[in-house]
Amino acid sequence: MSNFDIDFPxxxxxxxxxxxxxxxxxxxxxxxxSPFNGQKMANVFIFCMAYxxxxxxxPEKPPGSGSMPGSAFDSEMRNHMKCVSICEKKDLEVAINAxxxxxxxxxxxxxxxxxxxxxxxxxxSKILPQTRIETLIKEISS
Numbered sequence: 001m002s003n004f005d006i007d008f009p010x011x012x013x014x015x016x017x018x019x020x021x022x023x024x025x026x027x028x029x030x031x032x033x034s035p036f037n038g039q040k041m042a043n044v045f046i047f048c049m050a051y052x053x054x055x056x057x058x059p060e061k062p063p064g065s066g067s068m069p070g071s072a073f074d075s076e077m078r079n080h081m082k083c084v085s086i087c088e089k090k091d092l093e094v095a096i097n098a099x100x101x102x103x104x105x106x107x108x109x110x111x112x113x114x115x116x117x118x119x120x121x122x123x124x125s126k127i128l129p130q131t132r133i134e135t136l137i138k139e140i141s142s
Contacts, residue, residue, distance in 0.1 A: 002132070003135035004095075005094045005138070007098040007099075007142055008078065009069075009099060009102050010066070010069070010070050010071070010099060011065065011067060011069065011070060011137060012045065012067075012102060012114025013062045013110075014062060014067070014068055014104065014106070014109060014110065014112070014113070015062030015063055015064065015066055015100060015104050016064060016068075017064025018062075018064070021113065021114075022111075024121070025041055025044060025113075027117075027121065028044050028120065028121075029041060029044060029094065031121075032070075032129075033120075033121070033129060034120055034121070034129055034132075035129040035130060035133035036120075037129065039070065040072050042073050042077060044116075045068065046071065046073075046077050046081075046109075047116065048108075048109040048110075048112040048113045048116050049080070049081070049105045049108045049112065049114070049135075050108075050111060050112075050140075051112040051116050051140055052107075052108035052113075053087070053108045053110040057111035057112055057115075058111060059088075059108050059110075060107055060110045061103075061106070061107055061110070062106050062107070062109075062110035070117065073124065080100065081105045082094075082095040084101075084104060084108060085100065085101040085104045085105065085141070088104050088108075116136065119132070119135070120132050
């Protein structure tokens with residue numbers, strides 16, 4: 001186990017002190033129309049982080065403090081977070097600084113969340129959840 005895993009913060013901030021964001025996050029993990037229905041908030045966080053990074057969004061510090069347990073992020077998710085932080089800082093050393101890595105990733109996740117939510121929640125109701133997420137993935141893959 002690396003120091004990154006040992007030192008991973010106890011709480012991650014996705015901006016839940018913003019009531020609208022908190023409500024939208026809840027919708028994404030509970031509504032039938034969402035491809036994240038039944039999943040953990042951490043899955044939404046990682047997708048929004050990747051989306052925000054791939055779209056070149058400017059990281060935004062989420063309001064409030066951490067409310068999502070760090071334990072919700074498995075080693076694969078943490079590796080994705082390390083990759084984003086390394087690319088952002090252009091420095092491998094950031095991967096062993098868990099707090100800096102998390103801060104960077106919180107910024108990208110918060111910056112990407114509104115667009116991800118909007119594109120998933122506000123599309124034609126006939127579009128299947130899987131198609132909604134595939135559309136977002138194609139958008140950042142091209």
